[in-house]
Amino acid sequence: MIKRTLQEVAGMIGVGDFESQHSNVLITGVTIDTRKITAGNLFVPFKGERADGHAFVEEAINQGAAAALWQSNVPNPPMHLPIILVEDTLIALQELARSYRKQLNVKTIGITGSNGKTTTKDMTASLLSLKYKVQKTEGNYNNHIGLPLTILGLEEDTELAVLEMGMSGKGEIDFLSRLAQPEVVMITNIGEAHLQDLGSKEGIAQAKLEIINGLKSDGCIIYIGDEPLLQQYFEQYNGGAVLKTFGSNTSNDLYPTHISQSDDGSCFKVNISDREFKLPVLGTHNVLNALAAMTAASFYDISFEDMNEGLSKIKLTNMRMELLQGKKGERIINDAYNASPTSTNAAIELIANLPGYQNKILVLGDMLELGEEEKEYHIKVGESIDPNKISAVFTYGELGQFIAEGARRVFPEDRVYSFKEKQPLIVQLQKLVNQETIVLVKASRGMKLEEVVAGLQE
Missing domain, CATH: 3.90.190.20 (Mur ligase, C-terminal domain)
Structure with a gap:
């Protein structure tokens, strides 16, 4: 996780004239919740409609936080404490994550979709862990607050970060993708979630496709080829990224040739391997999620012969099958x-x-x-x-x-x-x-x- 002096943090979020007797205070990690403070954290308070996190800054530091941000329009900043005054604490959090991301050598994989993105994230991280040091989005930290916190939680020697990207409206995934700068992006499917905000499946597809906006120019796009809306879009795609598809149809790059279910998981075979794969997760739809994860693992030179080991170690986020x-x-x-x-x-x-x-x-x-x-x-x-x-x-x-x-x-x-x-x-x-x-x-x-x-x- 991020480890920087308060002076360095101020520079990373664009506070150029920062002067404080606490400049050399070292922060280790970032939190927005006083219930989750560990020693050395930077506490970031938000000013909400019902509660104001600034009221808990002194408490946070007493609990072990090393420092805190303070929004400049909130009165009575405790200048005797190690704080940095900023115009907007949310934007400051996001800018800190953006700066930290640029300082890391980590490669990132961004995952979105109407369904299955969390399960696919868990599967992808498990497979990639066969060869690399991997971190992933924890819980549902997949939005404009959660993703910056996830990035700030990355260790400096992490090689691959598997990042889930959620949304409720247009423009949100665009922001997340540009922040994460992924080398690989994955779209699990286009479903009905968020119809209330986006109006149609076409609108949902366009919002999910924002994930490619931050993609490295020589990256890889992995998507479900069974979805006509994605097929139509990528038939016209003229970018430099490699395109890989997965799904049920035999027209995909990776598809299942056999699936069987039991109460302890799924067994399946795929078109490009003679092996039978064992997935300790129920559901044909989760076999398709596994194919997406396997495609990403293959991009990072993990062989299909080794993937059963990774599949067997999957730890799914709670309440998902x-x-x-x-x-x-x-x-x-x-x-x-x-x-x-x-x-x-x-x-x-x-x-x-x-x-x-x-x-x-x-x-x-x-x-x-x-x-x-x-x-x-x-x-x-x-x-x-x-x-x-x-x-x-x-x-x-x-x-x-x-x-x-x-x-x-x-x-x-x-x-x-x-x-x-x-x-x-x-x-x-x-x-x-x-x-x-x-x-x-x-x-x-x-x-x-x-x-x-x-x-x-x-």
């Missing part, structure tokens, strides 16, 4: 971190076709940020569930009731349950589970369906 066990012996797939129609349908397909279970139950919640047609998207998910393969459907939330409405068009009434509170849902669900049951829990993050998972385990 996480396989758990309930107190009655039922198996639970906790995929409650996020949801869109595309990712939800993929998870349902996985459960429907997973062998070894007599009782298959879906617990589905609201899929958020889908725009004006959100009701129709939820109904279509419910209608698409196969009653011959799924035993029961539980829904939660205001929009979840539309999944139930769609499901009732194909299911008997007594196999569809709709709730607006979690506790009665848990109580009813517990009546139906046993050792021959597998339960999928899937919704957007705001629905907090991990509470249902916890209810099954208590």
